[in-house]
Amino acid sequence: MNSIKLKLIIIYAAVVLIIMIASGTFMVYELRRNEIEHTFSRLEGLAEVLETHVVRVYGEPQGILGATHWEMLDAYDIQGMILNDIGRPIAPWEFVELFSNQSLTDGAILSAVGGNAGFDVRSRAIDVTHVMQRWLSHAMPVTIHDSATGESTTFIVYTRVSAVPLNDRVSGMILSLVITILISVVLTAVLWFFLANRITNPIVTMIDRAKAMAQGELSAEIPVHGKDEIGQLAYNFNHMARELSQLDTMRKEFVANVSHELRTPLTSIRTYTETLLEGALDEPETATRFLKIVDDEAQRMSLLVTDLLELSRLDSARTKLDQDVLDLVGLLRVTIRQSQILAEQKNQTIEFDPPEESCFILANAPRFNQVVFNVLSNSVKYSPDDTTITVSVEITDNDYRVFIKDQGVGIPEDSVNRIFERFYRVDKGRSRAMGGTGLGLAIAKEIIEEMGGNIYAFSPPGEGTTMVVRVDKYVEC
DSSP states (O other): OOOHHHHHHHHHHHHHHHHHHHHHHHHHHHHHHHHHHHHHHHHHHHHHHHIIIIITTSOSHHHHHTOOOTHHHHTTTEEEEEEOTTSOEEESHHHHHHHTTOOOOSHHHHHHHTTSOEEEEEEEEEOTTSOEEEEEEEEEEEEEEOTTTOOEEEEEEEEEEESHHHHHHHHHHHHHHHHHHHHHHHHHHHHHHHHHHHHHHHHHHHHHHHHHHHTTOOOOOOOOOOSSHHHHHHHHHHHHHHHHOOOHHHHHHHHHHHHHHHHHHHHHHHHHHHHHHTTGGGSHHHHHHHHHHHHHHHHHHHHHHHHHHHHHHHHHOOSOOOOEEEEHHHHHHHHHHHHHHHHHTTTOEEEEEOOSSOOEEEEOHHHHHHHHHHHHHHHHHTSOTTOEEEEEEEEOSSEEEEEEEOOSOOOOGGGTTTTTSTTOOSSHHHHHHTTOOSOHHHHHHHHHHHTTOEEEEEOOTTSOOEEEEEEEOOOOO
16 A cells, blocks of 8 residues: 555545445435335225225125136236235135135234225235245225115225335346446546556656655656646656756855865965065065965955855844834945945945935844945946946835946846856956955845845946845835
8 A cells, every 4th residue: 555556546446436336325225115116006006996896896795705806917917815804815715725714914904904004015925826925015994884784894905016026126236236336446447547657657757856866866857748736746846856956056166166265365375474484584575565465365265254154144044134114215324334435445436316205114224234235345346436336216116126326347148147146256357356255245135035125136238237126115004
């Protein structure tokens, strides 16, 4: 029972079996009930005919005993007789002789003795060949009034038919039903074997793929044969495999980039340190210049480690950010003042065009400032001297969008969507020369998404780059 295919086949075969048995039982019951009702109507009708043509015509016992109207019952395979008021046969002669003055006591006769017509479906008695069998029987009392003497005589008109034909029909239907059930179960099992293959084969393939993924094989995909739940599962499994693969590649690139970013300043530090130890310390001017380079490289490594720790904290997401209702314009003013110090070093200007209405957001103030500062510092870094960086806010129905536009060299179209990847640089040599770690925008993206917003960029050719920080409006409940 460990196979889902076997479980499906057994379940559906069991369902078909239960339904067929339930419906078949109902059909057999209805057939038997209808047959019994039909037989009861026949017995009742023929009993009335017998009463009319025998008892009423021959009002005295001698007349009844000599009656010759019993042949009409043979055409219906029905046996009929006249009983006295205590249930003993008095006509026709073969039944008088058969029962030898015995009283018949089935349920129908007992009802008739009590003065009511009765019907019995479980009567057991011998037939004219002395064979015991079951009968469907009907009995009704008939009272004859003798107008001459004023006396009344009670007879019982008793009709019965063998239950063998009814039982044979019911047994035949049960046999047909059993055969039908067996055929249905077999056909269901065969059908569901093929249907289960269509269901379980992709699952088996996914199991094999999952094992391969666990061993590091992420390239193969599962065929998708439809848009049903199995097809959607296969599609999403393939999507997951691909994601684990724009992630395994990123992990490898991340390790390579971290190694490279650390190796470059370490190489510089080691080179200049060795030079100092080999005698450059005796030359004060050279020693001072070399020590300044060592200090710069150490600061660069310190900044890189700080950014890596920040990304690690954001990735782990162990604690949620504390968020408060904040004034967006006030936050932007503070960050712009901080960034202005960097801009002044390149004789740049940061212009801010605040909206007239109040703008409130739910955010963490230091983290939001970090997002805007990272973006502004990038704009300052990659914009020429004597240029202007503009900051503006667009208000929509549901959010605020902070636009930070520079007059830099812009970003190639194929790189616009990648600048938020870790260590990604459009111009690697130029970026390193400017002292960046390649993690600022990746950190900004992680932070703003943790606060429910997002960040994106567009850079039309020749028009610089515009970064957009989107954050939800705060709506007081």
